[in-house]
Amino acid sequence: MEQRIKAVIYARVSSEEQKKEGFSIPAQIDLLHDFARKNNIEIVKEFEEAETAKQAGGHKFNEMLKxxxxxxxxxxxxxxxxxxxYRNFKDYVDLDVDTTGYTVYLVKEGVVLSPSSTSHEKLVHGLKVLLAKNFIDNLREETQKGRLKKASQGYFIGQVPYGYKKLDPRTTIIDEEKAPFVRRAFELYATGISLEKVKDQLHEEGFIYQTAHKKISKGQLGKMLQNVNYLGVLKFRDVVYAGQHPPMVSQELFDKAQLSFKKDNKPLYRDDHNFALSGLMTCAKCGCAITAEIKKGKYIYYHCTGGKGKCEQKKIYINELDLIPQFDEAVKAVSLAQKHIDYIKQGLKESLAAKKEFSEQMRSNLEAEAKRIRHRIDKITNEYYDDLIDAKFYNAKRLQWNKDLDEVMIKLEALHHAEQKYYDEGVRIIETLKNAYILYKQQSPIEQRKLLNYLLSNCKLEGRKVSYDYNLPFSYFINFDSCRKKYPRCDSNA
Known part of the structure; x- marks a missing residue:
């Protein structure tokens, strides 16, 4: 009788998908058990997880690895x-079949990955993972851009500062019930008394911060008195924009309040030099960072920081001109033959199909959520017109749901832009790898460092020599003939 191979099952859904029929964990489990029965595979354990594709260190995933x-x-x-x-790119590295020796069955895709898989099979698979990661990163980036666009137009995102109230996502007015508290706090603190005395004085004068917390805390008061948004501007991610809301205090009063803060914030040392190789390497002897400094006003030298104590390499200074050629060789080794281009195109086609399913599902979920929110707003508006609820309750709910709707619309627009970027991603990868070295040599030190971080990991400096590993899936792009001579660990499958 043929011996059955042993396997585990891993099933995962995001919280949004749990409600969608066909994407549930039971549906995945049924599919995988059916595959196991047909292929004489013994299931020894099941691992079920519900989390997003961006979370790291999922409990069940790590449990499976152990x-x-x-x-x-x-x-x-x-x-x-x-x-x-794969929830993230780290999972892909952790489950690399060449390193672990595992065999991975991706049942719905009809893919089996094992150490004996050819390089082009691994390349196509790695490319799909890379593009999926880039799509999610682009989606997050575009969502942040949507929020930034709204902030740059002067509109608050989310909760407004104490003393203001939102009538709708684009209209913020002064809350005349709470604003006197804010103005009085600025006036008192501008006289030079302490935060502790200000909060006590406010309470003694009858100012109520909140129903549940009548006296404001010292920390909350400090943040309030340093909030520039009270000047009628909008600060978002350390950038100040002209606000669409009215100012609550004058510039003069705000400035006086700032002078009252006791400060002891000596500026920290800043290194404004953008060295091409800074932050890339660690010391092979002690594991400390390799730092750079300028000698004689023009020569750049690298050395171990020696942060863990004595290190023989701390006294070895290596000229940047001796290190750059070694990294040049690393970039040169990443080359694409025509057969690799064909494999990548195959991976792009498969990845495009997977992306289409993912984005259509996300769009459907977001559109359904927008429809639910609009229905809630319509329903509560009718209830208000029918005198079933009071104006205070109605305005609070409508404001919250309008904010939720605004966020959904930002995500829908972000999805559209991320999709457009995705279509360019494959071309960018191919063209970059075709001309990696030429592009690399034309870039600024900052951009060169970004590309090196993209391609390499575990860069170590020992003496005057640099060693490194190629990140997956770029190890499959290596020019195998030249690579095999220099790096014995390189993939030998052609």
Whole structure:
């Protein structure tokens, strides 16, 4: 009788998908058990997880890794598809089949990855993971851009400062019930008395901060008195924009209040030099960072910081001109033959199909959420017109739901922009790797460092020599002939 191979099942959904039929964990489990029965695979354990694709260190995922490490006779993983298995790029590295020796079955995609898989199979798979990561990163970036766009137009995102109230997402007015508290706080603190005395004085004068907390805390008061938004501007991520809301205090009063703060904030040392290789390397001897400094006003030298105590390499200063050629070689080794370009195009097509399913599902969820919020607003408005609820309750709920609707619309617009970026991503990867070295040499030190971080990891300096590993999936792009001579650990599958 043929011996059955042993495997574990890993199933995952995001919280948004749990409600969607066909994307549930039970649906995945049924699919994977059916595959196991048809292929004489024994399921020894199931791991179920509900979390987003961006979270790191999922409890069940790490539990699965520990189980496989402990049970050496179990080397197979069954999962529905790529985006169910990998929550982030780190997971992809942790489950690298060449390193772990595991065999991964992505049942819905009809893909089996193992140490014996060819390089082009691993390349296509790695490319799909990379593009999925970039799509999620772009989606997050575009969402932040949407919020930034709203802030740059002077509109508050989320909660407004104490003393203001929102009538709708684009209209913020002064709350005449709470504003006197804010103005009086500025007036008192501008006289030079302490924060502690200000909060006590406010309470003695009958100013109520909140129903549940009649006296404001010292920390809350300090933040209030340093909030520039009370000047009628809007500060978002350390940038100040002209606000669409009215000022609550004058510039003169605000400035007087700032002078009352006791400060002892000596500026920290700042290194304004953007060295090409700073932050890339660690010392091979002690593990400390490799830092850079300028000698004689023009020569850049690197050395170990020696932060952990004595290190023989702390006294070794290496000229940047001796290090740059070594990193040049690392970039040169990343090259694309025509066969690799064909493999990438295949991966792009497969990834495009997966992206389409993911984005359509996300768009459907967001549109459904927008519809639910609009329905709630319509319903509560009718209830207000029918005198079933009072104006205070109505305004509070409408404000919250308008804010929720505004956020959903930002995410929908971000999804659209992320999709447009995705279509350019494959071309960018191909063209970058085709001309990686030429582009690298034309870039600024900051951009060069970004590319090196993108390609390399575990960069160590020992003596005057640099060693490094290529990040996945770029190890599959390496020019195998030249690489094999220099790096014995390089993939040998052609």
């Amino acid at each position: 189980f496989l490490k402990k049970n050496k006779d179990v080397t197979n993983i069954l999962c529905e598809k790529t985006d169910r298995l």
